[in-house]
Amino acid sequence: MFLNSCQDSVELEQPGIITDDVLFTSATNLNSYLVGSVYASMEPSYEMYLTAVLTDEVKPGRGSGGQEFQLHRLFLDNTDPYTRSIWYQNYRVINRVNRLLEGAANFTPPATDVALYNRVIAQARAIRAYSYLQLETYFSPDMANPSALGVIISTSVAESTDRTPRSTNQQVYDVINADLDYARSILTYSSDRYYVDRGFVNAVSARFNLYRGNTVLARQYAQDVITNCGYGLALATPITTASSGAIGSPTWNAAFYATASSFNPYRNMWTDNARGESIFSLNRLVNGVGVAVGTYYNTNASNYSGVNMWNWGRNLFNLFYKDGDIRRYSYVDPSSVVDNNYMTSPDPRNSDVLVVDKYPGKTSTTTRNDLKIFRLSEMYFILAESAVPADLTLAASYVQSVRAARNYLGTATTPVYTSAQVAYADILKERRIELALEGHRYIDLKRLAIKAGVTMDRNQTDDIVTVSNLANGSHKYTLPIPLAEITANPNAQQNPGY
Structure with missing residues (x-):
């Protein structure tokens, strides 16, 4: 009926x-x-x-509910x-x-x-x-x-x-x-990072061929992007201006972390005020479709008071939190609490609060950022990995290109690779830092950890229970x-x- x-x-x-x-x-x-x-x-x-x-x-962050x-x-x-x-x-x-x-x-x-x-x-x-x-x-x-x-x-x-x-x-x-x-x-190559162009096509081809083991084609397409895209790696400089004050001072913080526009090119890329080195990004308007990626890590805002669901893993943090590395500032909010005695702290979630600020939001919204699907730095790493079997010095030079772009003191040390395993380990480390929270680490460990002689690398303070790492070769x-x-x-x- x-x-x-x-x-x-x-x-x-x-x-x-x-x-x-x-x-x-x-x-x-x-x-x-x-x-x-x-x-x-x-x-x-x-x-x-x-x-x-x-x-x-x-x-886990101090605001996590599990x-x-x-x-x-x-x-x-x-x-x-x-x-x-x-x-x-x-x-x-x-x-x-x-x-x-x-x-x-x-x-x-x-x-x-x-x-x-x-x-x-x-x-x-x-x-x-x-x-x-x-x-x-x-x-x-x-x-x-x-x-x-x-x-x-x-x-x-x-x-x-x-x-x-x-x-x-x-x-x-x-x-x-x-x-x-x-x-x-x-x-063809275009100037609009929000629409698929030949840069996107060749970046997909480079990553695809790297993953399936065709390093000749991976190298060909990665080089094509670098040569023909019309822009270069986002730089770590300038690190100060005449009016910004000393690095880390309140005046400097206000100028560097400004969501409207930072004076620093690398930071500006992450606040979506400039294309930077983005080959293709998914546009996340203040109001519109798509997940607000910042809310995965900070419920309200990427600062100490923003209800931090997840903070930087300590060992990853240790890799980039050093003088000269622009990611020390661009990835971490200045309201963070960095506890140098974190290993002996009874509650590292509250004493060592390493606030994720790689997705700081845009003007008028603290949680929405464009998703950078392909960046030039990845293309350099693809060139480096593809060069390892034949030319360790060439592989090191590609890694050095990214290191130099991320160093604001001009003192990036050129790596020296004495074996393929050493090279793979360093490339994996550099990818871990530069491509953090962009969806690469899981497949990178699967592809490279055994060849590099390393494993997943959690710190013992990365959880409130006994910390374990996923073993190489795990299903x-x-x-x-x-x-x-x-x-x-x-x-x-x-x-x-x-």
Whole structure:
């Protein structure tokens, strides 16, 4: 009776409804869908946060209520909500790209719209390639093995009845490469960091090829970005101005940490007042879509009183909190309490408060910042890692480029690598510092820790219980396929160990 009485309303065509055959009729509409539905769905902050909590980047803050403690203590299973979010968020983007591509195939644009039509499709396919790379990064047990399990390939609009099994890495890589090759044939380098251009395409290609072990292509695409992007690494200088006073003084702090505009180029990049070295960023307006990434670490504001959910992990903090390193100031709020006796403190969460200030917010909001998806510093590290097997001196020179850009005293020491293991260890350390809280550490430890002869590196004060590190080679360096996916799709094979 209920179904019969509701049937008429179910079958009604509601006034104002926009269906695919109405929406996908012009290049302008395609572009609107790309911006409002595809770009707006991209949300890699889940990967960034899971990486920070699961590795050695953060420790519980004094304002924490226990959120994600189980993840920090390495309890990871197929019901983890952030794992589920990473899986479904990326497939949501892929599905929306597929919808756009199917819609675009249903009409032929006039000659005046062909260029826009092609750019929209190129951007969409590049974003799909990036989403597949994100999925492969977290859910493939071994990206260097083409025959290992990859993720589920979806190149058409998904149906609720789909029961597609996982493909091999190589099959997924073929989709990624086809998308990137198409996008590269259409797009050029641009001055807008918020839209996909050739810089984004080549940065995806560089990271993708590094992860799968093709260092020749990784080096080629990373160098292409550095050579052709039109900007350089964000610098650590100037560190003072005539009116700013001594470093660390109240006057200097007010000028350096100003959200409206700092005098320091590196800090300005993190407050979103300048592009800096950002190849591609997801725009997070004061009011709009997307997670406020700063709230993962500080509920209200990135200072001592901002209800600190997570603070910097002590060993990571020790690496950059030194004279000459601009990250000492740009990453840490001056209201922090730095306890030099933290190892003997009975309560390091209150005595050693290392406030995360890498995401300080924008003017008018203390928690929202653009998400820097690709930066030039990563491209230099890709060049360094790719050079290790053949030329240790060249590898060191690329690392030195980043070190020098981050040093405001002009005394950065050029590394000397005596073996591949020493080089990998130093590159891993430099990536740990420079790319902290940007979603790299988890995959970096998986890829490089054994080659570098190191492990995850938590300090014993990084929790209120006995601290443990995830062992090299652990199956937990690959995320489980979410339970909801396995339940709905029994053909989706689970990863080993879960």
